[in-house]
Amino acid sequence: MHKIKKSKSIVVRTFLISFIAMMSLITLVLAIQSLYIDHFYMDRKINQAIHNLNDFAEEYKEQNWQIQELTKQINKFIRVNNANLTVNGFNYSYADASNISALLVDYMLTIDLDGGYYDVYLDEKALDQAFNGEIPYKNQEISIQGILYHNQQTVNAQSINNVTIENPSSIIVENAEPVEGKDTAKKTSYAGTAVIADVSKISENITINMNSLLYTERDIQDIMVYYETQYSTKNNVYYTITDMPYVAIKAVHLVKLISMEDGKKNVIEVNASLQPVNEAVSALRDYAPFFYLMAMLISIAIALVYSRMVSRPLVTLTHIADKMANMDFTIKSPLKGEDELGVLSNSLNILSCNLDHALSELKEANKQLVLDMEKEKKQEQVRKEFVANVSHELKTPLGIIKGFAEGIKDGIKKEKSDYYMDVILDEIEKMNALILDMLELSKIEAGQDTLQEVFNVKKLIEKTVKILEIPIQKKQLKISIEGDYTAVQGVKFQIDQVIVNLLSNAVKYGREGTEIIVTGDIRDGNHYISIYNEGNQLTEEELESIWLRFYKLDKSHHRESGGTGLGLAIVKAILEGHGSDYGVMNDKNGITFYFELKIAEDGRI
Numbered sequence: 001m002h003k004i005k006k007s008k009s010i011v012v013r014t015f016l017i018s019f020i021a022m023m024s025l026i027t028l029v030l031a032i033q034s035l036y037i038d039h040f041y042m043d044r045k046i047n048q049a050i051h052n053l054n055d056f057a058e059e060y061k062e063q064n065w066q067i068q069e070l071t072k073q074i075n076k077f078i079r080v081n082n083a084n085l086t087v088n089g090f091n092y093s094y095a096d097a098s099n100i101s102a103l104l105v106d107y108m109l110t111i112d113l114d115g116g117y118y119d120v121y122l123d124e125k126a127l128d129q130a131f132n133g134e135i136p137y138k139n140q141e142i143s144i145q146g147i148l149y150h151n152q153q154t155v156n157a158q159s160i161n162n163v164t165i166e167n168p169s170s171i172i173v174e175n176a177e178p179v180e181g182k183d184t185a186k187k188t189s190y191a192g193t194a195v196i197a198d199v200s201k202i203s204e205n206i207t208i209n210m211n212s213l214l215y216t217e218r219d220i221q222d223i224m225v226y227y228e229t230q231y232s233t234k235n236n237v238y239y240t241i242t243d244m245p246y247v248a249i250k251a252v253h254l255v256k257l258i259s260m261e262d263g264k265k266n267v268i269e270v271n272a273s274l275q276p277v278n279e280a281v282s283a284l285r286d287y288a289p290f291f292y293l294m295a296m297l298i299s300i301a302i303a304l305v306y307s308r309m310v311s312r313p314l315v316t317l318t319h320i321a322d323k324m325a326n327m328d329f330t331i332k333s334p335l336k337g338e339d340e341l342g343v344l345s346n347s348l349n350i351l352s353c354n355l356d357h358a359l360s361e362l363k364e365a366n367k368q369l370v371l372d373m374e375k376e377k378k379q380e381q382v383r384k385e386f387v388a389n390v391s392h393e394l395k396t397p398l399g400i401i402k403g404f405a406e407g408i409k410d411g412i413k414k415e416k417s418d419y420y421m422d423v424i425l426d427e428i429e430k431m432n433a434l435i436l437d438m439l440e441l442s443k444i445e446a447g448q449d450t451l452q453e454v455f456n457v458k459k460l461i462e463k464t465v466k467i468l469e470i471p472i473q474k475k476q477l478k479i480s481i482e483g484d485y486t487a488v489q490g491v492k493f494q495i496d497q498v499i500v501n502l503l504s505n506a507v508k509y510g511r512e513g514t515e516i517i518v519t520g521d522i523r524d525g526n527h528y529i530s531i532y533n534e535g536n537q538l539t540e541e542e543l544e545s546i547w548l549r550f551y552k553l554d555k556s557h558h559r560e561s562g563g564t565g566l567g568l569a570i571v572k573a574i575l576e577g578h579g580s581d582y583g584v585m586n587d588k589n590g591i592t593f594y595f596e597l598k599i600a601e602d603g604r605i
Contacts, residue, residue: 014306014307015303015304018299018306018307022295022303023295026295026299030291042250046241048081050239050254052080053254053268054256056073056268057258060073075108075110082272083273084272085268087266087268088267088268106124107122107199108200109199110198110200112195113155116153118153120146120160122160122165130165131161136196138198139196141196142160142193143159143160143162143192143194144160144190144191144194146158146189148189148190149186149187150187151186237254237256238254239252239253239254240253252270252274253270254270256268313345316333317345320348324348329353333349397430401424438566440497454487454489455487455490456485456488457485457488457495457499457597458485461503464499464500465479465481475507476512477514477515480515480516480517482517482518482519483520484522485527486522487600488597488598488600490597491574491578495574497570497574501567503516504567507533510534510535510590511535511590514534518530518531525598525599526596527599528595528596531592532591532592533591534588537589537590543584546584547568547571550569571595575595580597581595582594582595582596583595
C-alpha cells in the first residue's frame with residue numbers, strides 16, 4: 001500500500017483551505033468593520049433622528065398641538081430618541097404670559113402600571129411634597145391614587161406616597177377623544193403601587209414666545225440663511241456634527257423650519273449626543289481581538305469537521321482502489337448516493353466485480369493452459385514412447401524375417417527352408433496383429449463407429465468364456481459369473497472387445513487352478529461389471545501405468561510374454577468413448593478390473 005504523507009493528505013489540505021478561507025473572510029469583515037463601522041453607525045443615528053424629526057414636525061403641523069399636548073409629545077420624543085427637542089416660536093392665544101406659564105408644569109414622571117406606561121405631570125412644589133424634597137429616580141416604587149386617562153395615557157394624581165396633591169395638573173384635557181387602538185373608556189380610578197420608568201424636566205424642552213418675543217420674518221430669514229450656508233441638508237432638515245466641549249464626544253444638531261396653517265413659522269431643534277455610537281464602536285474594537293480568537297477556534301473546529309466530512313469518502317475510495325491495485329477485490333465501497341462520490345463508488349464496485357470475474361476466468365484459463373501443456377507434454381512423451389515401442393515391437397520380427405530370408409537366399413537345406421518359412425510367416429502374423437491393434441486404437445480414439453445399440457452384456461461374457469475355453473482348461477481355471485445383469489446400451493462390438501481383453505488378461509495372469517470371478521452389479525442407474533483373478537498384485541506405479549500403450553508388466557519386453565501391449569489401452573479408449581467409469585485395484589490375493597455401462601432405458605433387449 002502506498003503511504004501518503006500527512007502534509008500531502010487531502011484531509012490536511014482540505015482543512016487548511018477551509019480554515020484559511022474562513023479566517024480570510026472573518027479578517028476582511030473585521031477590517032471593513034473597523035474602518036467603516038463608526039461612519040455607518042453615525043450615519044444611521046443621524047438618518048434616524050432626521051426621520052423622527054420630520055415625523056414629529058409633520059404631526060405637529062397637522063394637529064396644531066396646544067401647550068398640553070405639545071409638552072407630552074416633546075417628552076415622548078426625548079424618551080424614544082434619547083435626544084433633546086425644543087420648539088421655538090410657539091404662539092399661544094392667551095391674553096398674558098402668566099396664563100401661559102400657569103399651563104406649564106416642571107416635571108413629568110413616566111410610571112409603569114401593570115405593564116402599561118402612563119405620564120404624571122407635577123410642578124416643583126407638588127414634587128417636593130410627594131418626595132420630601134428629593135428628586136425621584138428610575139425604578140423607584142411609589143404609591144399613587146388618581147384618575148387614569150386611558151386615551152391620553154396620563155394620570156391626574158390625587159396623592160403620591162400618601163401625600164395629597166393640592167393642585168392636580170391642568171395638563172389633562174377633560175374632553176380629549178380616545179386614541180385609536182387604546183381603551184375606549186376615557187378614565188378610571190386607580191389606587192395602588194407603580195414603578196417610575198423615567199423622570200424629565202419639561203420646562204427645559206420648550207421655549208414660549210409671547211407677543212414681544214415672536215420671531216419676525218426678518219429673524220426667520222436670517223436664521224435660515226445661516227443654516228443654509230453652514231449646515232448640511234437632508235430631507236428638508238439642516239444638520240451639522242459638532243464636538244461637545246470638554247469631552248471627546250460628537251453631537252449632531254438638527255433644525256427643521258415649519259410653517260403653520262396660520263402662516264406663522266416655528267423652528268424645531270434637536271440636539272442628540274453621538275456618544276452611544278462612539279461607545280458602541282469602541283466596544284466593538286475592544287472586543288475584536290477576543291472575537292477574532294473565538295472565531296479562529298470556531299473556524300478550526302468547523303474546518304476540521306468539514307475536512308473530515310468531505311475527505312472521509314475519498315479516503316475510503318482510496319483505500320478500496322489501493323486494495324484493487326493489490327488484486328484484492330473482496331472489499332466493496334459502502335458509499336451510496338447520487339452525487340459524484342456516489343457514482344464513483346458504484347463505478348469502483350462494478351470495476352471490482354468485473355476485474356474479479358476477469359481475473360477468475362484468467363486464472364481458470366491459466367490452469368487449463370497448464371493442464372493442456374502438461375497433457376501435451378505427456379502426449380509428446382507418449383508419442384516418443386509409442387515410436388520407441390513400435391520400433392521395438394517391429395525391430396525384432398523384422399530382424400528375424402531378415403535373418404531367415406537371408407538363410408533361404410543362401411541356399412540352406414530343404415528341411416530347414418520349410419522351417420524358416422514358417423518362422424517368417426509367424427512373425428508377419430504378429431506384425432499384422434500389432435498393426436491391426438494400432439489401427440483399431442486410432443479408430444476408437446478418433447470416435448469412429450459410435451453407433452450404439454441395446455444388448456445383453458451377460459451373453460457377451462458367456463460367449464467370451466467359450467472362446468477362451470482352451471487356455472482356461474490348459475491352466476485348470478474356473479470361471480464364475482455372478483450377480484445381477486440387465487440390458488445395457490453402447491457400441492456392442494467395442495464392449496465385446498473390452499470383455500475379451502479383460503478376460504484374456506485374467507486368464508493369462510491368473511494362477512493355475514484358481515477361480516476367475518465375473519460379477520454384475522446394478523446400482524444408481526448403472527451396470528457395474530468386475531473381473532477378479534488371483535495372481536500377483538500390482539505396485540502403485542503399475543496401477544497407474546497399466547493403461548498406457550505398449551505397457552507390459554514384463555519390462556524386458558520378452559516375446560514370450562505375448563501380446564502387443566495395446567490391449568488395455570484399447571479398453572481405456574473404448575470406455576472413455578462411452579463416458580464409463582473404469583479402473584483396476586488390488587483385491588485379496590489378486591487384482592480386479594471393473595467398468596460401468598449405461599442401462600438401457602426400457603431395460604429390455
